[in-house]
Amino acid sequence: MGDRTGVLLMALGTPEGTDYRSVRSFLSEFLSDQRVVELTPWLWKPLLEGVVLLSRPFRSGALYKRIWDEGENDSPLRVITRRQAAALGKRLARDDVPVAWAMRYGRPSIAEAVERLVAQGCGRIIALPLFPQYSATTNATANDALFRVLMKERRQPAVMTLPSFPTNPAYIQALAGRVRESLATLAWQPQLLVASFHGLPLSYVEKGDPYPLECAATVKALAAALGWPENKVPLTYQSRFGFNAWLQPSTVDVVTALPGRGIKRIAVTTPGFMADCIETLDEIGRDLKQRFLAAGGEDFVAVPCLNESPGGIATLESVVRQALQGYPALQP
């Protein structure tokens, strides 16, 4: 086995296409994960197959069509993750550290990426789940998938799984820079910067998922980096799925109530997403904007995710370089 160290970036996942079959197969893999939907399988399986997977692929497919990267004929999440890996690879080339990337659900799979790194002589793999705030529904399941791949190997590479990085200074600076850049292009200035994160069922948090604490730590650090008072950067949760109680407050409830309180100009940032995807481009950039304007809002801007911006790549580089020095400190 080679003695190089390689980096494995693990993003959430995305469908191969916008057609019913592609979206169904992605949603089926994703929503069958017991880390994501914790209902007992004999209850959830019939509901998933008999209800969710009949209708949702059409609805989600239509939304994916709106955001699809027509130039690359691919999903934005995959296009951006690929570019992040390429840019990070360039920065680490002089250290002889190759970079591979994978999707937890869909392709390229974690198995393919591990195979590629091992073939390049990597006997050590630094695994980086691309989720700045830890949740069992994202970070843990990405690591599960990696370990499942290793279960099949007679000769396993050594693996270091990286912790989340909610207050990493490079990450916070990159987020603040993204906000400042975005506001600098406007003829108006927002009265409020809403920080919207993907939500979670409340019961997962009650059972010990630290996710909301890490979201709060990110928002506090971001407000400080911007020099904004914390009450001007409210934390909200988006993308509720299913009927159970989710983390509060909900992004759409908060945002549509703002015009009634005289807040008619807002910016929305989505720090939990390292790459723009359906949840940022469509749910925030289109749907939430429409709802805000319909509720009497006047100006709305969605701050782009870090993507392959210099700050975004600097964030990944910082996280990986710390790991190359040994086990990183836990944050916050």
Ligand SMILES: C=CC1=C(C)c2cc3[nH]c(cc4nc(cc5[nH]c(cc1n2)c(C)c5CCC(=O)O)C(CCC(=O)O)=C4C)c(C)c3C=C
């Ligand atoms: C029980 C359902 C879900 C949980 C829990 C959940 C947690 C969670 N998700 C992300 C990040 C992303 N989710 C994305 C899409 C997406 N998420 C769910 C459901 C849950 N997510 C669904 C059904 C979908 C598919 C789209 C849809 O039909 O609405 C994506 C975007 C993928 C893309 O292709 O663009 C991301 C990214 C986090 C960070 C998180 C918990 C912290």
Ligand SMILES: [Fe+2]
């Ligand atoms: Fe999600």
Ligand SMILES: [Fe+2]
């Ligand atoms: Fe969602």
